[in-house]
Amino acid sequence: MNRTTHATHDSQAVETGWLRLADIAAFQHWSAELTQAWDESRPCVKVCDGTGCRALGSQKVLSGLRAACQKADLPIPLEIVGTGCPGFCECGPLLTIYPQKISYQKIKPNDVKEIVERTLVGGEIIERLLYTDPLTGEHIHREPDLPFYNKQLRQVLDFNGRIDPTRIEEYVALGGYRALVKALSELEPKQVIDEVKAAGLRGRGGAGFSTGLKWEIARQNIRRTGTGYIICNADEGDPGAFMDRSVMEGNPHSVIEGMLIGAYALGIQDGYVYIRAEYPLAVQNLQTAISQAEEIGLLGEDILGTGFTFHLRVRLGAGAFVCGEETALMASIEGRIGEPRPRPPYPAESGLWGQPTVINNVETWANVPLVIQRGSAAYAAVGTEKSKGTKIFSVVGKINNTGLVEVPMGITLREIIEDIGGGIPNGKRFKAAQLGGPSGGCVPVEHLDVPIDYESLSQLGAIMGSGGMVVADEDTCMVDFARYFMNFTQEESCGKCVPCRVGTKAMLATLERICAGYGEPGDLDYLLEMGQHVRDSSLCGLGQTAPNPVLSTLRYFRDEYEAHILEHRCPAHVCKGLITYSVIAELCTGCMVCLRNCPSDAITGAKQQVHAIDPLRCNRCGMCQSVCKFDAISVN
Amino acid sequence: MIELTINDQVYKVPPGRTILEACREFGIPIRTLCYHPALEPYGGCRLCMVEIAQPGRKPRLATACTYPCEAGLLVWTDSQRVKTSRRLTAELLLATATGAPEIEALARQLGVTTVRYCLPESDACVLCGLCVRACQEIVGVSAIGMIRRGIAKEVSPPFQVASATCIGCGTCVMICPTGVLTLEQITDYHSPHRQLRDGQEVYLDCELCAPQRRMGP
Numbered sequence: 001m002n003r004t005t006h007a008t009h010d011s012q013a014v015e016t017g018w019l020r021l022a023d024i025a026a027f028q029h030w031s032a033e034l035t036q037a038w039d040e041s042r043p044c045v046k047v048c049d050g051t052g053c054r055a056l057g058s059q060k061v062l063s064g065l066r067a068a069c070q071k072a073d074l075p076i077p078l079e080i081v082g083t084g085c086p087g088f089c090e091c092g093p094l095l096t097i098y099p100q101k102i103s104y105q106k107i108k109p110n111d112v113k114e115i116v117e118r119t120l121v122g123g124e125i126i127e128r129l130l131y132t133d134p135l136t137g138e139h140i141h142r143e144p145d146l147p148f149y150n151k152q153l154r155q156v157l158d159f160n161g162r163i164d165p166t167r168i169e170e171y172v173a174l175g176g177y178r179a180l181v182k183a184l185s186e187l188e189p190k191q192v193i194d195e196v197k198a199a200g201l202r203g204r205g206g207a208g209f210s211t212g213l214k215w216e217i218a219r220q221n222i223r224r225t226g227t228g229y230i231i232c233n234a235d236e237g238d239p240g241a242f243m244d245r246s247v248m249e250g251n252p253h254s255v256i257e258g259m260l261i262g263a264y265a266l267g268i269q270d271g272y273v274y275i276r277a278e279y280p281l282a283v284q285n286l287q288t289a290i291s292q293a294e295e296i297g298l299l300g301e302d303i304l305g306t307g308f309t310f311h312l313r314v315r316l317g318a319g320a321f322v323c324g325e326e327t328a329l330m331a332s333i334e335g336r337i338g339e340p341r342p343r344p345p346y347p348a349e350s351g352l353w354g355q356p357t358v359i360n361n362v363e364t365w366a367n368v369p370l371v372i373q374r375g376s377a378a379y380a381a382v383g384t385e386k387s388k389g390t391k392i393f394s395v396v397g398k399i400n401n402t403g404l405v406e407v408p409m410g411i412t413l414r415e416i417i418e419d420i421g422g423g424i425p426n427g428k429r430f431k432a433a434q435l436g437g438p439s440g441g442c443v444p445v446e447h448l449d450v451p452i453d454y455e456s457l458s459q460l461g462a463i464m465g466s467g468g469m470v471v472a473d474e475d476t477c478m479v480d481f482a483r484y485f486m487n488f489t490q491e492e493s494c495g496k497c498v499p500c501r502v503g504t505k506a507m508l509a510t511l512e513r514i515c516a517g518y519g520e521p522g523d524l525d526y527l528l529e530m531g532q533h534v535r536d537s538s539l540c541g542l543g544q545t546a547p548n549p550v551l552s553t554l555r556y557f558r559d560e561y562e563a564h565i566l567e568h569r570c571p572a573h574v575c576k577g578l579i580t581y582s583v584i585a586e587l588c589t590g591c592m593v594c595l596r597n598c599p600s601d602a603i604t605g606a607k608q609q610v611h612a613i614d615p616l617r618c619n620r621c622g623m624c625q626s627v628c629k630f631d632a633i634s635v636n
Numbered sequence: 637m638i639e640l641t642i643n644d645q646v647y648k649v650p651p652g653r654t655i656l657e658a659c660r661e662f663g664i665p666i667r668t669l670c671y672h673p674a675l676e677p678y679g680g681c682r683l684c685m686v687e688i689a690q691p692g693r694k695p696r697l698a699t700a701c702t703y704p705c706e707a708g709l710l711v712w713t714d715s716q717r718v719k720t721s722r723r724l725t726a727e728l729l730l731a732t733a734t735g736a737p738e739i740e741a742l743a744r745q746l747g748v749t750t751v752r753y754c755l756p757e758s759d760a761c762v763l764c765g766l767c768v769r770a771c772q773e774i775v776g777v778s779a780i781g782m783i784r785r786g787i788a789k790e791v792s793p794p795f796q797v798a799s800a801t802c803i804g805c806g807t808c809v810m811i812c813p814t815g816v817l818t819l820e821q822i823t824d825y826h827s828p829h830r831q832l833r834d835g836q837e838v839y840l841d842c843e844l845c846a847p848q849r850r851m852g853p
Contacts, residue, residue: 320785337782342679342702495763495782495789496680502728505787506753526752533724536697536717537682 020297023305024185027177027298034173041099043078045069045120047107048094048161050085050249051281052242057109058082058093064112072116084250084285086161087404088148091131096143096161103143104129134400134422148401151419153382153408155390156366160250165285168292171253177298179369183261184306187372192265193219196368198376200388205233205324205361206439206465206541208387208454211368214358218348219266221356228268228356231333232259232365234275234282235317235324238437239488240396241468244362246404247392248275248282251366252289256299256312258365261372263310266358270311274329277316287314321438321492325540326351326359328494339494340540361466363392383409387453391467395421398428398473407452414448417471428473432556436465438485438492439545441552442472461552463545477574478557479564483511485549489542500543503534507550517577519565527554573635576620580636585610587632594624594633640709649705656684656700664713666700667722667746669729669813670764675773677701678765681729683746685721687712697721723747729762736760736814755787760816763789767808767817777801780808780822793822 021027047053047062066080088094091105095115102125104115111129118124130139131146140146154160163170171177183192197212222228232255236244248255259271275283290312293299301309315333322328323338330352332338351357367389371379380388387409393416396402400422407416417423417430424430432442441462443450450456454464472481490504507530510523531547531554538544554561563569570578583594583603590608602618605611613624613633625633637648642655642664649658654677659666670681679702688703689695689710697717712718726743731754733739739762743751765782768791772778779802783792793799802823809817 322785342677342699344704491786493786495784495786496678496765498680498682498725498728498762501763501786501789502732502755503724505755506728506731509753522752530724533721537685537721537725539679539682539699 018292018296020295021304022297024181027181027304031172031175031178031181034169035175038170038173043076044081044098045078046081046083046096046098046161048085048092049082050089050160050246051279052085052089053092053094054281056092056106058107060109061093061095061107061112064109065116068112068116069120072121074120078120081164083163084160084165085246085404086250087152087157087246087406088146088401089404090400090402094161100141101143102141103131103146105131147422148403148405148420151411151415152406153390154406155370155382156247156254156363156392157250157404157406159254160246163251165250165252166288168253168289168296168298171251175373176253176369177257179371179373180257180260180264180298181304183264183372184304184308189219189265189267192261192372195376196265196371199371199379200376200383200386201364201367201371201379202387202454203360204363204367204391204464204466206436206463208464211360211364214348214360215262215266217346218356218358221349222267225356228266228358229352230259230262230266230268230271231326231329231352231357231359232271232273232275233324233326233329233359233361234273234279235329236279236362236466237276237319237321237324237492238439238466238468239485240394240470241437241466242394243392243404243467245279245282247362247366248279249285252282252286253293254366254369255286255362256289256293258368259312260299260303260310261368262358262360262365264308268358269309271313272333272352273312273314274317274323274333275314276319276323278319283314283316290314320494321488322494322540322542325542327540329359330357337494339496340542342539363467384451384453386455387464391452391464393467393469395469395471397434397469397471398424398476399471400425409453410451412449412451413443416452416469417448421471424471424473428475431472431474431476432478432481432553434462434470434472434481434485434549435468436463436545436548437468437470438488439463439541439548440465440468441548442478442481442556444556461548461555463548475572475574477515477570477572478553478560479511479570480515480572480574482550482553483508483515486511486546489546493542493546497537497539497543499534500538500540500546503530503538504543504546506530507534507547511550514561514564515570515575515577517564517568517575519561521565523565524554524558524561579620580615581613581618581620581622581624582615582634582636583611583613584632584634587630589630589632591629593627593629597623597627599623638705638707640705640707640711642711643713651705653705654701655686655688655698655703655705655711658705659700659713666713667742668701669742669762670766671701672766672770672811675766675769678769681762681764682725683722683729683742685718685725687715687718719747727751731755732758733760733762733814734758736762736816738814760814761791762814763791764813765791766811766813767791770807770811775803775805775807777803779803791817798823 062082069078093107095104095107127139193215201211202208234244317323320338323332325340328338328340347357383389390406390408392406394404405420430445432444434442443462457464486508490508493500493504495501531551534547535544563571573579588610595603600617600619602614603611638651639648666684668684670678679699684700685697686700687695688698691708723746726746727748729739730743730751768780771780779799780793804823
């Protein structure tokens with residue numbers, strides 16, 4: 001069980017040959033042993049091996065590093081660990097050298113040799129790989145000093161970036177599965193539910209329903225029927241959202257432990273994780289984690305000799321957004337078409353295969369061990385009166401520090417955007433942030449100081465959602481922004497009910513017309529009326545929330561819609577039907593670069609003569625503007 | 637018995653009834669399209685929308701065909717909100733089924749005067765799902781289903797190949813509210829159940845299609 005014997009551990013392989021933990025005492029002994037052996041100050045190199053960094057080449061960095069370290073003459077043997085995503089995706093691949101916690105960023109495979117020679121062997125810091133503060137221009141050496149992490153409160157994401165997610169020992173060494181053992185040995189099932197209720201934990205999937213209350217209702221039904229299911233909804237599908245993916249990739253055991261505690265509290269023996277097949281690494285890490293937990297006796301029959309049995313199965317989804325809706329998700333698990341059905345009956349009453357079912361999303365399950373381990377009072381100390389704990393957001397779009405952030409509830413949007421997110425790139429101005437993905441709404445600049453909690457956000461017409469945050473700057477056209485999300489929900493509508501199937505299509509067609517410059521004065525009333533109708537009359541949450549991006553942009557940016565329709569003008573110069581490119585005669589040097597690059601041969605002119613753009617041939621691709629070195633192309 | 641209030645009048649119904657069943661029993665009219673008493677409620681067409689309120693909670697819209705009668709529930713079958721919802725749903729239905737006289741008549745009755753958006757391509761199928769459900773629940777063969785999703789959704793035999801499991805009973809055609817479905821779209825004429833010999837349709841007996849044939853045209 002000694003950690004150091006696995007120094008060259010391959011993340012693909014699953015450890016075998018463990019002894020099954022016979023009882024709680026055996027677990028406690030093992031856990032204490034691992035914790036004692038865990039030494040945060042031992043020298044090692046941790047490289048983010050999450051999907052984001054992998055896309056940027058972290059696997060080549062990892063293999064290069066392992067090879068180079070074997071060859072190099074290192075003062076002490078060095079462990080090289082591939083970890084889950086710590087969140088700073090903008091600067092990936094990320095590499096942290098322990099014990100000093102030197103943080104190197106945007107590592108390329110070519111940098112590996114230099115890192116080994118200069119830093120690992122020579123003990124010298126390579127300045128060009130450090131994070132540079134955009135404001136002060138200073139290099140920041142240590143990971144904890146990065147402003148990106150400073151204002152975060154990392155509870156759920158705490159182990160991401162610290163442990164190898166494919167090794168159960170590392171999770172246990174840091175206190176993993178102790179919440180389960182606490183529940184099994186000290187708490188009655190009802191007390192577990194009371195704790196979750198008292199902690200004020202609310203569903204992190206969107207609606208924010210009280211998790212404890214949901215469990216309590218389900219438990220009554222389960223006692224009646226004698227059987228039921230719990231499901232982890234890992235069908236994260238919002239554009240630009242990757243919170244749940246990162247939790248499952250970086251810390252899958254926290255989700256398993258949460259589900260175990262839930263199963264114990266509810267008296268359930270079977271659970272499912274419904275995860276989309278587009279998340280191969282998350283699926284792989286989760287399956288590794290499940291088989292490790294089964295082998296060691298933390299999952300399966302007679303867990304730790306307590307008589308408690310829980311089987312967890314993984315079901316892969318084919319990527320339909322609507323399958324994130326709980327009734328559609330259950331239909332999909334049952335092998336039917338992923339279509340929602342009307343509620344009632346609610347899943348807590350009649351869910352999977354007609355049995356009482358509790359569905360929570362990944363982040364909610366991952367919060368459960370924290371509630372039990374720390375106790376409801378300590379958990380509830382973080383957050384606002386009605387929204388407790390932390391929330392993970394994936395901050396994307398027009399923002400400097402794209403990535404995953406975990407913040408305490410009640411933090412203001414401004415702090416997330418400006419302090420953690422590092423503000424808007426290229427000195428542009430912030431315009432709005434879309435919260436809750438295609439089901440949510442936007443928060444404009446005048447409400448930047450809104451505290452992040454369920455109630456405040458819904459008052460503004462946005463939602464907490466599962467935590468997607470898309471930032472728009474002054475160059476974003478809000479009509480086009482709404483059109484983008486409408487296009488998404490329209491394509492993802494299952495088509496079962498009329499308002500969602502046809503209503504979203506009708507709204508999208510109207511938005512497309514407005515963006516193309518053919519908007520009519522009645523269009524806004526139509527969008528409002530139809531938006532309200534789709535929201536009111538659709539069958540499931542997808543349709544009921546689909547008009548939100550349109551309704552909220554109409555609420556805050558009506559002037560932009562009006563400019564498109566009444567003045568035939570796109571204020572942000574985005575909508576192609578409403579912009580024209582022209583040459584500024586005073587600035588044009590007649591270099592012919594734009595002329596040669598124009599894909600539709602719309603530019604005429606000769607050397608050292610002012611060029612001209614034929615608006616009829618121009619396809620508004622913007623190529624001329626991006627290649628012109630003299631800023632001689634204007635858009636109107 | 638459960639006591640609930642429909643249109644400000646108190647009614648008593650046995651437990652397990654839906655709002656639609658209760659209303660039909662008391663002679664309160666509610667328009668439906670995808671509902672059929674012999675089939676499981678579907679809740680897809682959204683025409684049977686009623687406004688409901690649980691005591692102390694905000695009123696909301698729900699489909700009468702799926703919502704069960706609850707004690708103390710307040711139901712309005714003809715409020716302004718309900719009328720608006722039905723009218724807009726009918727307008728959207730008409731947008732996908734221009735030229736279907738049944739849907740045109742229905743829309744007219746529900747107050748639709750203009751259709752502000754029309755699908756570029758439309759046929760008379762309104763995807764009410766009656767044919768698919770009848771084939772599954774009554775006939776028990778599932779020779780047809782729904783394929784694709786959203787606006788591209790359509791009724792089709794599996795893999796869009798004429799179905800060999802279709803027994804040619806015609807239930808789907810009979811139940812179709814717009815008459816858009818024909819047996820030719822579904823049935824594989826080479827199926828062992830239904831064959832053409834010398835220009836005559838010949839049915840081969842099996843436990844499913846034999847009784848259908850005896851009932852005859």
